[in-house]
Amino acid sequence: MKIKITIITAFLLTFLLSGCKPDSANTIPADIQAKRKLLSEKQMELGKLKSFIQELQDSIEAQAPTKKTAKLVTTMTLKAQDFKHFVEIQSNVEAEDRVLASSETGGRVLSLQVKEGAYVSKGRLIATVDSEPVRKQIEQTENALSLAKDVFARQERLWKQKIGTEIQFLQAKNRVEQLEKTLELLQIQLKKANVYAPISGLVDRVILEAGEIAGPGAPIVQILNPNKLKIVGQASEIYTKNIRKGQRVKVVIPALDDLEFVAPITLIGSSINPANRTFKVEVATNSHKGKLKPNLLAKIIINDKVYPSAITVPAELIRQDVEGHAYVMRLVSGDGRSFAQKTIVEKGEAYDGKVIIINGLSDGDVIISEGSSSLVDGEAVEPAS
Numbered sequence: 114m115k116i117k118i119t120i121i122t123a124f125l126l127t128f129l130l131s132g133c134k135p136d137s138a139n140t141i142p143a144d145i146q147a148k149r150k151l152l153s154e155k156q157m158e159l160g161k162l163k164s165f166i167q168e169l170q171d172s173i174e175a176q177a178p179t180k181k182t183a184k185l186v187t188t189m190t191l192k193a194q195d196f197k198h199f200v201e202i203q204s205n206v207e208a209e210d211r212v213l214a215s216s217e218t219g220g221r222v223l224s225l226q227v228k229e230g231a232y233v234s235k236g237r238l239i240a241t242v243d244s245e246p247v248r249k250q251i252e253q254t255e256n257a258l259s260l261a262k263d264v265f266a267r268q269e270r271l272w273k274q275k276i277g278t279e280i281q282f283l284q285a286k287n288r289v290e291q292l293e294k295t296l297e298l299l300q301i302q303l304k305k306a307n308v309y310a311p312i313s314g315l316v317d318r319v320i321l322e323a324g325e326i327a328g329p330g331a332p333i334v335q336i337l338n339p340n341k342l343k344i345v346g347q348a349s350e351i352y353t354k355n356i357r358k359g360q361r362v363k364v365v366i367p368a369l370d371d372l373e374f375v376a377p378i379t380l381i382g383s384s385i386n387p388a389n390r391t392f393k394v395e396v397a398t399n400s401h402k403g404k405l406k407p408n409l410l411a412k413i414i415i416n417d418k419v420y421p422s423a424i425t426v427p428a429e430l431i432r433q434d435v436e437g438h439a440y441v442m443r444l445v446s447g448d449g450r451s452f453a454q455k456t457i458v459e460k461g462e463a464y465d466g467k468v469i470i471i472n473g474l475s476d477g478d479v480i481i482s483e484g485s486s487s488l489v490d491g492e493a494v495e496p497a498s
Contacts, residue, residue, distance in 0.1 A: 183451070183495040187483035188444050193476040196423040198464045199414050202394060204346030206409040209397065210312050213332035216242045217305040225323045227334060233310040240308040240333050247306065251299045258292040265289045314338040337407065339400050343379070346413045347391035355417035356381065356394060363414040364396055369404055418462065424474050425467040430482060431460065442485040443478060444496060453481055455490035
């Protein structure tokens, strides 16, 4: 080996010294054909020189190899385990019982017995509406009924004495019955002038104040049951097969420091909304000691799929090459050293920052986590202890 290095060195010195001497071979001729011939010769000489230099470098490297510093990296060992995929549905908290208390007869609101936020029991008087027109009709009807009864009593006595006609007797009797029915209806209308709470709950909103005019059936207050709530969301139609009634789901309330609770799905919409291709999902719940309020934003988190014995990798460790292939840097050891190996992978479902690897990695493989972003294929690395 030493003799070979000496011969190569002597040859190189001879070659370089010969190039320093003035020679006709280094003079550019005038003829175009001669120039082309000289160019070809010099290119051949250059090729030989490059090969010689490379051989010399390899020889030097063999005698005194350059020490390369391996890059320090952190690794993680992959383990096959069940992977659960979840669907997050943006939702709202709504009241299960939310009703409007209204007057069946129109008129001016004479008094309002409740305020917003007050608790009322079912059947409690909420408001009274001006019933003066109905009272006057009742008074007129009572007077007419009194007269009709007197006429009927007279006709009845005459009829018993065989005086008068039967039609007169029947007309007097019918008149009394008609006025009695009219009076009964007017008294019912008078009772309807009072507005009562249809359910027990909180007065959520006061719509009409005392002194304002209420039309027939117009709402005066809105009442809701704060202890009977529901979480309502719209799920994409692609999850129709994966979401079912009775399935237990997790509900998260972001505004309440991510308050969480688990409850079953109580309603699945029976149709798809053609406007946004979604269907309704409802979860019944309570107020959770008064914390939940209607119209709070919520999230329904549903476990729609489970992948048994899946290989998963953190999403931030998956890179993409210029050809669009997804890959990770895998740790490979051999000949007493470790190096990074570019490994092409096929991605599957992803959730919560983790991606299923369908092909490319196996249980027990070691991939490089920290320090992988700047590595190239085959680069020497040193795993951190």
